[in-house]
Amino acid sequence: MNGKRKDPAGTRPRAVLRPWTTDRADVQAVLRAFAAPGMAGQSRSAIASLDDAHAWIAALVPEPSDNLPRSVAFAIDLDGTAVGHVMVSAIERRHLTGWVSYWVASSARGRGLAAAGTAALARYCFAERGLFRLELGHRVNNPASGRVAAAAGFTREGVERQKLRYQDDGGTWQRFDTARWARLATDPSPGIVPLEIRHP
Template identity: 50%
Template sequence: MTAVKLREWREDDAPAVFRAFQAPDLRRQAPWPVVTLKDAMGWIASWQGAGHAFAVTSDDQVVGNVAVARIDDHDNGWVSYWVVPEARGRGIAAAATDLLARWAFEERGLYRLELGHRTNNPASCRVATKAGFRPEGIERGKLCYDGVRYDVERHARLAGD
């Protein structure tokens, strides 16, 4: 497995964010189309006050993102992650998600972290389970892309897991 580190996003990471969101399967990971460097800088800036997002690095190169957002009054948070296509299959996403969870529990004081993935995305399921997130059930027809409904499997990890 490749060693990974998490660090705060920086404005000069915009080219890496721009390149990442050119991958067809990552385009939906941004709340708006990232078609310029300015859009990428906006994506980085959008995390201010919206949660905690970290650049995932391997060999000092940005290869992904992990984040915890939607933190509520019950110390629960929603986890998301992505890794650029060329860095997949090396355990980076699972290692980064595990690091994020440890940070969220130890530094942020959260108790429960949740995430979800489409049931037709077994790679994301493997990331979740390798990072210690247990499956909790299926949310039927939760997502809709291009007029097609998708079921989502929800996973969670507790501070004591």
């Protein structure tokens, strides 16, 4: 680890990445997080009950028999509580690509957790999963997500017109112009300290 790298969040050692569980505490944390405005687009269906939150987590936990899972997901754990999520989905093994997403509960935002978590996820996917290109997209009216991507070492590649379709907090579907970012395994590491990944 380069000691000169800044740790803008002051997140270490309190915050780590770790696998999601279907324990009650994680389920409650997901339900709480999805109650915040702007979170509707982070799930295919509404997270309005403990059952919804349980199903959301259960879909992330790979089957033990699955040697080549198409996704990798971690909870951002702050002092023992899940406060965020980083994930690579749509892993494509011919081209060694994947699609990154993240969210942080409103109570834990502004501490650098999304950036440090995404940097850790990218490092893990390049080093341990052999991926070469990680992509992400965010609505152009969500510049905060672009700041997270930049801080995590991603490069903005352009705007894709009406690429993504999300439900707003009122449940109405809308299409959005989307800024595309990507980070390659050969790109320089960002100047932040990635979170540690704690495996059980």
